[in-house]
Amino acid sequence: MEKLLLLGDEAIAQAAIDAGMSGIYAYPGTPSTEIMEYVQASPEAKMHHIRSLWSANEKTAMETALGMSYAGKRAMVCMKHVGLNVAADAFINAAITGANGGLIVVSADDPSMHSSQNEQDSRFYGKFALIPILEPANQQEAYDMVHYGFQLSEDLHVPVLLRITTRLAHSRTGIQRLERRDQNTLRLPSNLKQFILLPSIARKQYRELLTKQSHFEAASDISDFNRYYDHADKKTGIIACGLAFNYLIENFPGHVVPHPVLKIGQYPVPRDAVNLLYESCEEILVLEDGYPIIEELLKGMLNKGKKIKGRLDGTLPRDGELSPAIVSEALGIPHFRGNEVPSIVKNRPPRLCDGCGHNDAFLALNEALEMYGRGRVFSDIGCYTLSALEPLESINSCVDMGASITMAIGAADAGLVPAVAAIGDSTFTHSGITGLLDAINNNSPITVLILDNSTTGMTGGQTSSAYGKVEDICRGLGVSDDHIHIIKPLRKHHEENMAIIQKELAYNGVSVIIPRRECIQTLNRKMRQKAKVKSMEVPS
Amino acid sequence: MKKDIILAGVGGQGILSIAACIGMAALDEGLFLKQAEVHGMSQRGGAVQSHLRISSEEIASDLIPEGKVDLIIAVEPMESLRYIPMLHPTGWIITSITPFNNIPDYPDIELILKEIWKQPHYVTLDADTVAKDCGSIKAANMVILGAASPFLGLKPGSIENAIRKIFDGKGEDVILLNIKALQHGRAFALKNM
Numbered sequence: 001m002e003k004l005l006l007l008g009d010e011a012i013a014q015a016a017i018d019a020g021m022s023g024i025y026a027y028p029g030t031p032s033t034e035i036m037e038y039v040q041a042s043p044e045a046k047m048h049h050i051r052s053l054w055s056a057n058e059k060t061a062m063e064t065a066l067g068m069s070y071a072g073k074r075a076m077v078c079m080k081h082v083g084l085n086v087a088a089d090a091f092i093n094a095a096i097t098g099a100n101g102g103l104i105v106v107s108a109d110d111p112s113m114h115s116s117q118n119e120q121d122s123r124f125y126g127k128f129a130l131i132p133i134l135e136p137a138n139q140q141e142a143y144d145m146v147h148y149g150f151q152l153s154e155d156l157h158v159p160v161l162l163r164i165t166t167r168l169a170h171s172r173t174g175i176q177r178l179e180r181r182d183q184n185t186l187r188l189p190s191n192l193k194q195f196i197l198l199p200s201i202a203r204k205q206y207r208e209l210l211t212k213q214s215h216f217e218a219a220s221d222i223s224d225f226n227r228y229y230d231h232a233d234k235k236t237g238i239i240a241c242g243l244a245f246n247y248l249i250e251n252f253p254g255h256v257v258p259h260p261v262l263k264i265g266q267y268p269v270p271r272d273a274v275n276l277l278y279e280s281c282e283e284i285l286v287l288e289d290g291y292p293i294i295e296e297l298l299k300g301m302l303n304k305g306k307k308i309k310g311r312l313d314g315t316l317p318r319d320g321e322l323s324p325a326i327v328s329e330a331l332g333i334p335h336f337r338g339n340e341v342p343s344i345v346k347n348r349p350p351r352l353c354d355g356c357g358h359n360d361a362f363l364a365l366n367e368a369l370e371m372y373g374r375g376r377v378f379s380d381i382g383c384y385t386l387s388a389l390e391p392l393e394s395i396n397s398c399v400d401m402g403a404s405i406t407m408a409i410g411a412a413d414a415g416l417v418p419a420v421a422a423i424g425d426s427t428f429t430h431s432g433i434t435g436l437l438d439a440i441n442n443n444s445p446i447t448v449l450i451l452d453n454s455t456t457g458m459t460g461g462q463t464s465s466a467y468g469k470v471e472d473i474c475r476g477l478g479v480s481d482d483h484i485h486i487i488k489p490l491r492k493h494h495e496e497n498m499a500i501i502q503k504e505l506a507y508n509g510v511s512v513i514i515p516r517r518e519c520i521q522t523l524n525r526k527m528r529q530k531a532k533v534k535s536m537e538v539p540s
Numbered sequence: 541m542k543k544d545i546i547l548a549g550v551g552g553q554g555i556l557s558i559a560a561c562i563g564m565a566a567l568d569e570g571l572f573l574k575q576a577e578v579h580g581m582s583q584r585g586g587a588v589q590s591h592l593r594i595s596s597e598e599i600a601s602d603l604i605p606e607g608k609v610d611l612i613i614a615v616e617p618m619e620s621l622r623y624i625p626m627l628h629p630t631g632w633i634i635t636s637i638t639p640f641n642n643i644p645d646y647p648d649i650e651l652i653l654k655e656i657w658k659q660p661h662y663v664t665l666d667a668d669t670v671a672k673d674c675g676s677i678k679a680a681n682m683v684i685l686g687a688a689s690p691f692l693g694l695k696p697g698s699i700e701n702a703i704r705k706i707f708d709g710k711g712e713d714v715i716l717l718n719i720k721a722l723q724h725g726r727a728f729a730l731k732n733m
Contacts, residue, residue: 005567007577030579114578171576171591171602174567243602250601324605336607338627342655344647345621348550350586351642386584390644460579 003174008139008164011175012078012106013038015146020181022073022101023051025061027430028459029080030115031169032108036078037462048183054456056465057401057430058083062090062105069103069159070195072187074150078106081122086401086431088125094159095129096197096205100189102150103159110166111290111321115458117381117398119319121290126161126267130209132216133161133267134225135242139173141225141265147178148225156215165289167321168243217268225265228273230280233258236309236331237281239274239294240264243322244287250324251333269294278306285330286310289322352386357517358451360489361497362387362394364515365420365449368501376416380404380432382424383457383519395422402431408446409439418505421448425466426456433473439510440478447504447511450474453519461522474512483507489515541571541693542595544604546623549615550640551583557706558613558685559590564702565694566594576602585642587619594693613688615681616640617652617664624659633659634688634729636667636680663687663729670724679721686725690733696726 006014013035016024026036039045039052051068055061058079068075079087084107091105107122126133134149136142142164149160193201220226238257240248241264249255262277264270278284278298283306286295295310309315315330316322328335352359362384369376379385379395380403387394397407404421412419423432428450439446450470456462466473474484483504487497497515504511545562549555559575566573576591591604606626612633614620620635627633633656639649656662667683674683682703689699700719707715 003567005563005573034579167576167602170579171574172563173574173599174572246600246602250605255598255600323603324601325607328605335605336628338607338609338625338629338631341624342621344651344655345618346643346645346647348585348587348619348643350551350584353584383584458584460583 003176005172006139006175007034007170007172008136008142008168009034009108009170010038011139011143012146012162012164013042014175014177015143016076016104017042017045017048017050018177018180019147019150020074020183021050021076021150022183023065023068024076024078025055025065026078027055027058027061027083028456028462029083029108030459031110031166032078032080032083032106033459033462034169035076035106054463054465058087059090062087062094065103065105066090066094066097069099069101070189072101072189073184074102076104076106079108080116081107081109081120082116082118082400083107084122084125091125091159092129093197095131095209096202097195098157098205098209099153099159100157100187101184102153104146104149104153104162105159106162106164108164108166108169109290112166114166117400119290121293122161122163123267123290123293126163127293129161130213131158131161132156132219133163135163135265135267136168137242137245137263137265139168139171140175142168143175144178145225145265147181152219156212156219158209158212158216163242165243165321213268217271220266220268220270221272223266223270226270226273227263228276229257229261229263231256231258231260234260234281236283236285237277238262238285238287239277240287241294242289244289244327247322247324247327248287251328251331264294269297274298283307283309285315287316287322287327287330349389350386351389352383353520355520356383357453357489357515357520358384358387359392360491360494361449361451361515362392364489364494364497364501365422366392366394368498368505369420372418372505376411376418377420377422378404378407378411379421380423380427382427382451383453384422384424384451387422400431401427402435405432405435405439405446405448408448409435409442409444412444412446413442417445419446420505421446423448423450424457425450425452425454425470426464428470429464429466429473433477436474436479436510436512437477443509445508447501447507447513450512450514452514452516454516455519455522457519457521461519461525470514479510479512483509483511484514485512486514486516489517542597543593543610543693544608545592545594545611545613545692546604546609546626547590547592547613548619548623549588550619550642551585551588553615553640554681555588555590555615558615558681559592560706561685561699561702562592562594562692562694564705565698568698568701569694571596572599574599574602587622589623611688611691613684615667615684617649617656618647621652621655629660631661632691633662634684634691635662635664636684637664638666638668638680663732665725665728665732667725670728671721674721674724675717679718682718682721683725686722686727687729689722689726690729
């Protein structure tokens with residue numbers, strides 16, 4: 001079969017289609033978004049009736065995928081690393097219920113925080129949940145691991161975590177496909193109480209999960225994704241996890257490393273192979289693109305064994321993603337660095353697009369707040385977070401999905417009145433609704449701007465669960481009709497919009513203002529499509 | 541054969557269309573390929589780059605090692621300078637001279653060009669004007685690709701085939717315009733290397 005040129009994310013999606021997946025569940029988040037988008041655009045997925053709609057958030061996605069697994073079919077759930085925090089309750093407990101149909105959880109980490117608020121390492125979550133983890137070194141392995149992961153999940157009746165990082169997710173290469181598998185038929189779990197986590201059953205299920213640990217370890221020991229390469233220079237033995245393996249071999253001609261190397265792609269860590277490396281070498285270098293998990297395990301609390309080098313002893317930087325140059329420095333291999341960036345080159349940070357409605361909304365908010373002074377706008381995760389930068393400098397917080405409304409409540413409780421929340425429409429239905437309910441029940445003196453661009457903008461314009469529902473949700477939660485305003489964020493309405501915001505800032509209760517104007521990017525895309533359709537019409 | 545290329549520009553300028561053409565041509569010639577793209581936040585008008593590696597041998601890292609870049613292909617002059625530390629002493633810079641000014645402190649374009657001309661190997665060209673002369677300013681990226689083509693180690697025919705495939709469905713006029721832009725860019729580079 002001809003190779004396909006695919007991003008890492010797309011390779012995962014294609015593999016899931018080929019491996020007989022029946023449904024995929026996700027909330028958009030860089031660098032995971034393209035997995036779902038690929039399935040949505042795939043004619044094969046359509047032909048095989050694979051379910052592929054966006055969920056309201058990662059928790060609902062995780063639970064829905066678990067429901068499909070309960071019914072015996074293969075399901076995948078995809079998210080960025082911080083999405084796994086949102087899905088954590090369902091994720092941890094899914095390890096206790098176990099899986100029926102194959103269940104793969106893809107978590108895409110973002111070391112160096114290219115598009116994220118932290119660089120947490122999802123492998124900790126896998127270890128926390130006590131489930132097998134797969135970590136591909138390249139896009140072909142990512143493809144192969146999805147086939148293997150569904151099988152592993154069904155053989156061991158457990159969800160499997162597939163951990164990827166930005167560079168793997170967003171790098172394109174040729175992918176060789178495997179043979180297609182049929183989807184499972186509807187098949188209930190053999191034990192109909194398996195998914196009821198009442199304490200009496202949960203205790204039994206948890207003990208079963210603990211018993212299965214030895215099976216997971218045995219699977220790692222014989223896995224093709226864990227490989228031991230024995231070489232002569234035994235001064236240093238190297239453990240390289242996932243993508244770090246590529247950065248390692250890049251530094252050697254013909255990709256042959258003179259040291260013994262253990263490449264890890266499946267967890268729990270293959271204990272025998274680690275032991276062999278430790279016993280054969282004088283010191284160990286651990287290369288992990290993320291947190292120093294294996295390094296810490298090897299060192300132990302007292303660090304009384306052989307020298308373990310990595311992120312903790314300063315051989316590698318403590319934070320940020322690895323690169324070929326960082327690994328070459330750790331190995332003492334000289335590498336050439338070109339000239340410095342000329343001082344004339346200025347930073348070019350991302351910014352709100354020209355013509356973006358958020359810009360006009362924040363200009364109005366800034367002016368309305370002038371009489372109260374700075375420091376009272378709590379914001380959220382989305383394009384509008386860019387209003388933190390010059391020239392707007394409108395907001396004072398961005399923590400996690402939904403935190404704008406709840407932080408505003410707390411600040412108002414402390415006496416910061418008025419407090420303002422600024423949240424996007426998609427983020428509002430992701431995690432803002434419950435916070436607004438708190439505000440209503442608390443009768444908090446806060447003004448909530450729900451910036452409605454009718455899409456999930458930052459990740460490239462995916463369908464927003466909030467579309468057409470924002471004011472109805474607010475009304476349903478109990479926001480008074482007198483204090484819900486829909487405004488059009490355009491320069492020509494500036495004075496009028498500013499006056500509405502000012503009036504609501506003075507109100508001693510919950511107000512919701514909805515600046516509503518379609519995202520300029522999705523609007524342009526629609527206009528281009530329309531023009532294309534028009535040009536294809538035959539004039540009569 | 542091995543070429544390590546950085547494509548540079550500003551989010552929204554469409555550097556990925558250049559990457560797609562090179563990638564398609566490389567695959568046609570049976571080469572290995574890895575192309576690391578930037579998605580997400582930076583696409584909103586920020587500096588963006590793509591690491592494109594093509595080779596007759598298998599490629600390990602998705603990122604090009606520092607100091608090993610053979611070619612910086614930029615659709616914006618200041619962005620061509622941002623990746624200088626990655627460039628090998630024998631490497632080339634191919635860049636458009638038209639600034640994309642979306643920041644308050646964008647430097648004087650003359651000073652930027654002077655800085656580029658201090659580098660040992662470069663081709664600077666007014667891709668917008670060349671594209672306009674070919675029929676549409678939209679083909680400026682293909683002019684840049686053409687100017688880079690003598691350095692890619694790929695056959696000109698396979699790049700033209702790639703353009704045919706990628707613009708398939710947009711009509712023969714669009715394909716011919718882009719191929720013309722490619723050829724004009726190539727001719728300019730061959731004259732000014």
